[in-house]
Amino acid sequence: MARLNVNPTRMELSKLKKKLDSARRGHKLLKDKRDELMRQFMNLIRENRQLRAEVEEAIKAADRYMAVAGSVMQREALETALMLPKQEVELEVGEKNVMSVYIPVFSPKYRTDDTNDIYSYGTAFTSIDLDGAVKALSEVFPKMIRLAEVEKACQLMADEIEKTRRRVNALEHIMIPDYEETIKYITMKLSENERSTTTSLMKVKDMVLKDSHHYH
């Protein structure tokens, strides 16, 4: 631990004591922040993991339908069927503040009210597997929106936790010990000065008394 480069004066001492005080308070606050962030992060991560597993499973199922549809229909026909969607999604983006991390909140808005109104084609010329694929995807879509939200939240919170942890460590292991050591150094230096003043005063007093009263 390094002592700070300051003059050993009373003024510096009281300044340092104030700094140490606020460093201790900041350390406690940041530690609380880190713990709470971590708690929320772990909850989110758990949700994230489950959502991701579900979404991946559903997309895999949809892809399976899609592969079959692609094999029984001509590519052009498939593309034409999906080319002009009936449905349109817009996202309203809100914001949530979790321990001063601003995470986005998405709420989807559909163009048509009926969420089942997803088939953009007539059923006469398309494979039934295409219906299956579209249905599977539309069912999982709310989860995909939530996944986008949670995944972003996890990334942002991971960043913030890392930052907070660094600050806590810097305060705990560097700044606070440095302050403490410097305060100790100044206190020692000051009392040393005081002692040396006292001894020299006593010496002078002795000399003066000797001179005026001829003491031995």
Added chain:
Amino acid sequence: MADNYKAAVIGDTASVSGFAALGLSVFCETEPEKISKLINRLAVNDFAVIYITEPAAAAAGDTIKKYRSSKLPSIVLIPAIEGNTGDGMRALHEAVEKAVGSDILNK
């Protein structure tokens, strides 16, 4: 900032065409450079969520990393039609490792 944002899907044709029916904006792109450019363009054009297939994401890794710490857009990896590579889950583990210091999900 506009009130209404859009959602996009990037990947190869077979994997992403189904999403068109849901009303998402679908971009079929497989060349790495074009994917990076596309992501950058979507990010400034009011796209809040970008779903990207794992192979396409692997080709544009740096660009995706760049947006990881910004609030929008949220880039989400989805499996492509060839199957799940596990990249999406891996990103999750990376986040845990960053936050906690070690990957505690494997336990």
